[in-house]
Each structure stands twice: as structure tokens, then as C-alpha cells.
Amino acid sequence: MALIEAAGLAIEFPLYHHNARSLKQRILASSPLRLRKDEDNRIVVAALRDLSFTIRSGERVALVGPNGAGKTTLLRTVAGIYEPVAGQLSVTGEIGSLIDPAAGMDSLLTGRENVVLRALYRGMTEAAGRALAEEVAGFAGLGDFLDMPIRGYSAGMNVRLAFAMATAMTPEILLMDEWFLAGDAEFMTKAEERLARLVTDAEILLIATHDNAIVRKWCTRAIRLEGGRITADGTVAEILGEAPASDGVD
Numbered sequence: 246m247a248l249i250e251a252a253g254l255a256i257e258f259p260l261y262h263h264n265a266r267s268l269k270q271r272i273l274a275s276s277p278l279r280l281r282k283d284e285d286n287r288i289v290v291a292a293l294r295d296l297s298f299t300i301r302s303g304e305r306v307a308l309v310g311p312n313g314a315g316k317t318t319l320l321r322t323v324a325g326i327y328e329p330v331a332g333q334l335s336v337t338g339e340i341g342s343l344i345d346p347a348a349g350m351d352s353l354l355t356g357r358e359n360v361v362l363r364a365l366y367r368g369m370t371e372a373a374g375r376a377l378a379e380e381v382a383g384f385a386g387l388g389d390f391l392d393m394p395i396r397g398y399s400a401g402m403n404v405r406l407a408f409a410m411a412t413a414m415t416p417e418i419l420l421m422d423e424w425f426l427a428g429d430a431e432f433m434t435k436a437e438e439r440l441a442r443l444v445t446d447a448e449i450l451l452i453a454t455h456d457n458a459i460v461r462k463w464c465t466r467a468i469r470l471e472g473g474r475i476t477a478d479g480t481v482a483e484i485l486g487e488a489p490a491s492d493g494v495d
């Protein structure tokens with residue numbers, strides 16, 4: 246059973262800037278509690294502060310909140326990209342990650358080679374990887390581009406490949422940034438069908454978004470982050486209420 250549990254989770258980034266002092270003053274003015282000095286006397290930004298939550302199998306959770314609230318940082322932390330500086334995070338279940346399209350891809354390899362390589366990392370045989378590449382090819386609709394190095398792909402092609410690959414592997418936990426749902430109309434129709442199947446089988450969906458229509462369509466629960474903290478956690482109706490389609494910050 247897939248499960249994500251966080252207790253007192255905190256993520257910080259050191260602030261590197263040639264003029265960190267004045268930057269600090271400016272950020273302090275707008276967000277007085279978000280900067281501090283760590284044990285090594287470095288100024289750090291508290292990207293996530295004291296987060297505690299449990300996400301269980303069957304939940305489809307939206308991370309909502311203004312720019313800089315910490316939504317993507319939380320996705321990346323659950324994906325294992327960032328190490329918490331405090332608190333605990335426990336993630337049970339195989340993760341499919343649609344956060345950074347080129348992450349984990351080798352730009353010198355072709356789309357097909359990347360799919361096979363990813364399959365091998367996951368412990369599949371090469372034959373199974375090749376079969377998976379065919380499946381991904383059919384869905385992503387990249388045509389001959391599938392056999393070209395991905396450094397020549399457009400941004401849209403990268404998204405198609407990443408989306409097709411992540412969803413073909415039916416992860417138990419799917420982590421997604423909203424712009425994976427912003428493809429062209431034809432692709433999105435296909436993608437939505439696939440996503441619907443995936444979120445029915447896959448156990449947890451965690452998506453960062455500003456688009457309330459996406460939250461209402463896909464999610465059962467919403468967690469609101471502000472300034473790196475959870476300020477609300479509840480059903481979509483409780484968190485969004487009568488809010489309009491977008492929170493207007495993007």
C-alpha cells in the first residue's frame with residue numbers, strides 16, 4: 246500500500262548572492278520568518294517548515310498556494326531529490342515523477358534508448374524495455390524523433406516523452422507539476438484518459454497546481470502551502486470553496 250508520511254519536515258536552501266545582505270533585508274521585509282542563519286553561519290531560506298501530513302492509498306492530493314509557497318520543493322522532496330534538514334519523511338511505493346521533464350534522461354541518447362535505460366534501472370529485462378519503448382512511442386506520437394537524441398527535442402516533445410514514460414510504468418505514487426497537463430489539445434485528450442486510468446490504479450497522485458479546474462477535476466484533497474508552511478488541509482470543497490478557476494498568481 247502506497248503511503249507518504251511527513252512529520253516536522255523542513256527543507257532549507259543556502260542563499261548565495263553577491264549582495265546577500267541587501268537581498269536579505271528585502272526578503273526579510275516581505276517574509277520576516279523565512280530566513281535564518283544555520284550552524285555554519287550561512288543565511289538560509291526556509292523553503293518548507295514543519296510540515297506534517299499523511300497521504301494514504303486512494304488519495305489524489307493537490308498542493309495549492311501562491312508562487313514560492315513551496316509546492317515544487319515538496320514534490321522534489323517526496324521524490325528524494327532534496328534531503329530534509331529536519332523532521333521525518335517516509336515514502337512507501339514506487340514513484341513516477343513528472344516534475345522536471347528532462348530529469349533522469351540522457352540528452353545524448355535517443356528517446357527510445359532513454360526508455361530502455363529507465364526500464365533497466367527499474368529491473369526490467371532489455372526485451373521488456375524495448376516493448377515498453379514501443380508502447381511509449383505509440384502514445385507519445387513522436388514518430389521518427391523517438392530514434393533521435395533527445396537534446397534535439399522541443400519542450401513539448403520532452404513533455405510527451407516524459408509523460409508517456411512515467412505513466413506507462415504505472416507507478417504507485419505519481420508526482421506531477423501542473424504544466425505536464427498543459428500540452429496541446431489532441432495530446433491532452435489522450436493524456437487525460439491515461440491519467441484517469443493511472444490515478445484509478447495508482448494509488449496516490451500528488452500534483453502542484455495553480456489551476457483550480459485541475460484540482461476540482463482530479464483531486465480528492467487539497468493542501469494549501471503558504472510561505473513554506475501548511476495553512477490548510479482538507480477536501481477540495483473545503484479548501485477551494487467558491488474560488489475561481491485560477492488563483493491568479495501565474
Ligand SMILES: Nc1ncnc2c1ncn2[C@@H]1O[C@H](COP(=O)(O)OP(=O)(O)OP(=O)(O)O)[C@@H](O)[C@H]1O
Nearest residue numbers: 258290291292310311312313314315316317318319
Ligand atoms: N534550488 C533552490 N535553491 C534556492 N532556493 C530555492 C530552490 N528551490 C526553491 N527555492 C526557494 O524555496 C521557496 C519555495 O519555492 P518553490 O519553487 O517550491 O515554490 P512553488 O510553490 O512551487 O512556487 P511556484 O508556484 O512559483 O512554482 C522559494 O522561496 C524559492 O525561492
